[in-house]
Amino acid sequence: MDEVGPVNTTSRDQEISDLIDKHETIERNLTWEVRKLEKDKVLLENENLRLDREVKSLKTEINRFRTPPLVLATVSELLDDNKTVVKSSTGPSFLLKYSDKDASKMEIGARVALNQQTFSIVEVITSEKDPLVSGMEIDEKPDISYDKIGGLKEQIRETIETVELPLKNPEIFEKVGITPPKGVLFYGPPGTGKTLLAKAVAHETNATFIKIVASEFVKKYIGEGSRLVRGVFELAKEKAPAIIFIDEIDAIAAKRLQGSTSGDREVQRTLMQLLAEMDGFESRGDVGIIAATNRPDILDPALVRPGRFDRIIEVPVPDEEGKLEILKIHTRDMTLDVDVNLEQIAHEAKEASGADLKAICTEAGMFAIRDEKYSVSREHFEQAMDKVMNKNKNKESTDGVMFG
Missing domain, CATH: 1.10.8.60 (Helicase, Ruva Protein; domain 3)
Known part of the structure; x- marks a missing residue:
């Protein structure tokens, strides 16, 4: 009897110890599971937040696509009290008000986007010039005046009548009842002062002088030359009053022939774009065109007809x-x-x-x-x-x- 008690006590203690170890193991496992579940919860919450942001972004994108297209218009006149007259791309003109924040961007020739329903100005579109227009030389006001040109009195007089008067005194032509000429072509040997005459006119009229050599219009890919021509005239309208001076115009304006290569046809397309810009349906505004060449005999007849170049002035070697x-x-x-x-x-x-x-x-x-x-x-x-x-x-x- 004395030996049975200690044996039973030792067995129960072992059982209790085993149970404690088992419970501790279970507790550790449960603690580890809880921590794992907490981590999973945090990950799921973060994923849920990410998905919420993505859903909001997609909803915004959908709403943006649902926004009706805007009507493009061009500012044709600026009035007092933040009012402007714009001509829309659909045809009619509108008198609209614009906000103070757009006042610095509003200028004649600027493009604006209009709401289709209310025709209110949504934004002023900043003009981003084509990189091809970088071939041009732009001078806000050349420093060449008429007194720096000698031996060309008659040529200066004709140039003033053709280019300067329409820019400075257009009302004279309205009173007489005639349309002012817009273009003048200088021809003569090299070094006789053709470019100087063009710069002098720009100086006297305070006009922006845009110079480009005609060979810059000749590009490798189809349509690039025509696009550059459009860019030049758009820039001139924005900078008006402006004078476009095209030097060595015979590079793109040679007579069109029956047989021609693909390169010749692309040059002819550029010429046709130039003809359309010079004699198009839209008014060029206060933009004069001056061109110069050493070879007037090879120019296309469509270019030198009245209405495009109203004056063809010879600039000879001086006497x-x-x-x-x-x-x-x-x-x-x-x-x-x-x-x-x-x-x-x-x-x-x-x-x-x-x-x-x-x-x-x-x-x-x-x-x-x-x-x-x-x-x-x-x-x-x-x-x-x-x-x-x-x-x-x-x-x-x-x-x-x-x-x-």
């Missing part, structure tokens, strides 16, 4: 009196010796253009610098004439050998 005027302009700031006779130089430089005469004055100054003189002598001018005029003769003889 002796004109040469003297040009020499006086280019020597205005030079220090000359008493033996320098500008009239004699003008007489001797028989075939010199305006650019040649400027080069002669520059070279004469360079010869004086070489001789370490602070004034230019007659001998320096003679050396300069020899250098410039002989260089031109050599070039002409070389051209004769290559192309004769």
Whole structure:
């Protein structure tokens, strides 16, 4: 009897110990499960938040797609009290009010988006120019005036009548009852002052001067040239009053022929776009067009007809009196010796253009610098004439050998 008690006690203690261990194991397992479930809960909550945000984003996108399309319009007139007249792309014009926040963007020629139902201005569309338009040279106001051009009095007068008067005094043409001319074509040998005339007109009219060489219109892919032409005229309308100067226009305006390659046809498409812009249904506003070429004989007849280029002005090599005027302009700031006779130089430089005469004055100054003189002598001018005029003769003889 004394030995049975301790044995039973030891067995019960072992059982109790095993039960405690089992419960502790179960408790640890349950704790681990609880923690795992809590982590899963946090992950699910985060996933739920992400899905909620995605649903909201998709709903916003759906609502945006459900928004009716806006009507495009162009601002044609700005009035007082934040009012403007716009011409819509659908045809009619509207008198609308715009908010103060859009006031800085509102200008004539700007594009706006209108609500289809209320025709209120939703936003002002900023103009993003095509990268192709980067080939243009834009000068807000050139510093060339008429007094810096010599020997072209008649050409200056005709240019003023054709381009300057319609921009500065359009009411004159209304009183007379005629449509003001919009285009002028300069033709003549290189270096005679065609570009100077165009810049002088832009200076006198305070117009934006947009210069582009016609070869910039010739692009690799179909439609690129036409798109660039449209971009040039859109930019001119935005910058109005503006003058578009197309140099070497014969690069795209040669006569159209029956047989032509695909490249020729693309150039012709660009020409047709230019013709449409010059003589289109939409008014160009205060935009004048000036073009220059050395080869008027190869231009397409559709380009040089009245209504596109109303004046075709020859810019020849200056006569002796004109040469003297040009020499006086280019020597205005030079220090000359008493033996320098500008009239004699003008007489001797028989075939010199305006650019040649400027080069002669520059070279004469360079010869004086070489001789370490602070004034230019007659001998320096003679050396300069020899250098410039002989260089031109050599070039002409070389051209004769290559192309004769």
